[in-house]
Amino acid sequence: MPVNQTLSNFSDVAFQSAFVIYLLALVLSLVYYGRMQSVIDARRAVVRAEEKELVAVGAGGSDVVAGTDEAVPTLGEVEKLEAGANKFGGMTQSVVWLGIIVHAASAVLRGLATERFPFGNLYEYVLVITAFTMIAAAVVIQRKEWRIVWPWLLVPILALLFFGGTKLYADSAPVVPALQSYWLPIHVSTVSAGGAIGILSGMASLLYLLRIWQPQGRERGFFGMLAKPLPNAKKLDGLAYKSAILTLPVLGLGIVLGAIWAEAAWGRFWGWDPKETVSLISWVLYAAYLHARATAGWRNHKAAWINVLALSTMIFNLFFINMVVSGLHSYAGLN
Numbered sequence: 001m002p003v004n005q006t007l008s009n010f011s012d013v014a015f016q017s018a019f020v021i022y023l024l025a026l027v028l029s030l031v032y033y034g035r036m037q038s039v040i041d042a043r044r045a046v047v048r049a050e051e052k053e054l055v056a057v058g059a060g061g062s063d064v065v066a067g068t069d070e071a072v073p074t075l076g077e078v079e080k081l082e083a084g085a086n087k088f089g090g091m092t093q094s095v096v097w098l099g100i101i102v103h104a105a106s107a108v109l110r111g112l113a114t115e116r117f118p119f120g121n122l123y124e125y126v127l128v129i130t131a132f133t134m135i136a137a138a139v140v141i142q143r144k145e146w147r148i149v150w151p152w153l154l155v156p157i158l159a160l161l162f163f164g165g166t167k168l169y170a171d172s173a174p175v176v177p178a179l180q181s182y183w184l185p186i187h188v189s190t191v192s193a194g195g196a197i198g199i200l201s202g203m204a205s206l207l208y209l210l211r212i213w214q215p216q217g218r219e220r221g222f223f224g225m226l227a228k229p230l231p232n233a234k235k236l237d238g239l240a241y242k243s244a245i246l247t248l249p250v251l252g253l254g255i256v257l258g259a260i261w262a263e264a265a266w267g268r269f270w271g272w273d274p275k276e277t278v279s280l281i282s283w284v285l286y287a288a289y290l291h292a293r294a295t296a297g298w299r300n301h302k303a304a305w306i307n308v309l310a311l312s313t314m315i316f317n318l319f320f321i322n323m324v325v326s327g328l329h330s331y332a333g334l335n
Contacts, residue, residue, distance in 0.1 A: 007113035008172035014106035015127065019161050021099035022134075022154055028092040029150035035085035036148055036229040042078045044217070089147040096138055096150065103131045113172045117185035120175035125188070126164035126318075130157050132196030140200065140239065148229045152207060153200075183261035187254060191279070194251030195314055198286065201243030202311025205304040208236035212301055240307055241293050248286045255279055278317040285310035 049072040073081070107127050110118040118124040137153050140146060175184070207230055214220065214227035230236065258276070259269040270276065285306055292303035 003172045003174070004113045004115075005172070007109050011106050011109035011113060011172070014102050014109060015161075015165060018099050018103035018106055019158065019165065021095060021102060022158055022161070025092050025095040025099055026151060026154040026158065028088050028095060029147075029154060032085055032088035032092055033148060033151055033229055035081070035088060037225070039078065039082045039085050040228055042073045042081055045072050046075065046078060048072075086144065089144065092150055093138070093141065093147060096134070096141075096154075100131070100134050100138055103127075103134060107131055110172060114174060116175060117189070119184055119188040119192075120173070120179060121168075121170045122318075123164050123168040123170045125192070126160055126168060128189075129192045129195055129199075129318075130160050130164075132192050133157060133199050136196050136200050136243075140243075145231060145235070146239075148231070149203075149207065153203060156199075156203070181261065181265065183257070183264070187257045187261050190250060190257055191254030194247055194254050195318075197243050198247040198251060198282070198311065198314055201240045201247055201286075202307055202314075204236050204240035204243060205307040205311075208233055208240055208304050209301055209308070211236055237304065240304065241290070244286055244289055244293075244307060248283070248290060251279075251283050251286065255283060275317060278313055282310050282313045282317065285313060 107118050107124075110124060110127065114120070118128060133153075134157060141150065174180075210223065210227050211230050211233040214224045216232055219225065219228050255276075258279075262271070262276075263269045289303055289306040289310060292298040292306055295303075
């Protein structure tokens with residue numbers, strides 16, 4: 001079938017625009033991150049001052065702790081500082097949603113240009129799974145307390161988009177005959193949705209591990225500075241757990257749908273193809289994480305490491321299996 005080159009070009013422009021918009025969102029989120037560090041420092045200074053029984057000395061809206069030279073801001077100053085930081089948090093959220101709209105438009109235009117779902121090669125898969133991940137993250141991060149994690153999500157998403165747009169890019173074209181099936185959008189969209197939620201869950205576990213290494217109020221060094229604005233470990237662990245609860249059935253359904261398609265296309269439900277095998281390993285690891293998370297003695301960093309391992313296998317499956325290992329799923333479009 002012919003390719004609409006005009007729509008394909010529009011898709012490419014939208015992809016590049018989404019990247020630039022996300023980059024702007026990253027800059028705003030980093031400003032927000034830095035300002036929230038100042039807010040937290042100010043709050044802790046107030047708490048320390050209250051614990052040491054403040055002695056008011058002089059004007060200018062500041063108190064001085066007896067026996068020290070530490071200037072302690074007033075509650076009004078802290079609130080003003082926090083309000084200024086929250087403006088950047090709100091701007092980040094708005095710019096992210098704009099990026100998501102343009103990002104989704106790129107995927108839709110790619111599909112319209114080829115008159116098929118945009119799942120024909122690795123570039124398109126990265127385009128779609130990053131869009132799903134950003135949508136899932138933006139829904140969760142509607143709450144103000146979660147906006148602080150945007151830099152941790154935007155950096156890997158931008159890295160994926162950059163790699164996809166430079167090293168994985170493939171011109172719009174019809175899919176190979178093996179993929180010309182109604183099962184393509186059903187199977188790949190389900191797996192993409194499960195993988196997107198899994199990425200969010202894995203990142204939450206990584207941040208949870210950072211937070212328990214650098215507990216609130218006792219942060220030290222460079223990594224302590226990075227961890228300071230993050231939510232507490234319980235909230236991060238809760239986000240990872242709830243996301244994994246969704247990942248397990250959605251990813252599992254995607255694997256089952258792929259097996260049904262495999263039986264129709266290749267005459268067998270399962271053949272231990274590299275991509276099938278690693279996908280199953282990822283699913284088993286998510287199941288193991290949820291089991292460990294509900295098991296006494298494992299409800300700590302041990303379970304979180306299993307979730308991080310599951311994320312690692314998904315990334316391994318996305319790049320190494322698609323680009324290096326030859327198998328029945330070798331449709332990356334890199335040749």
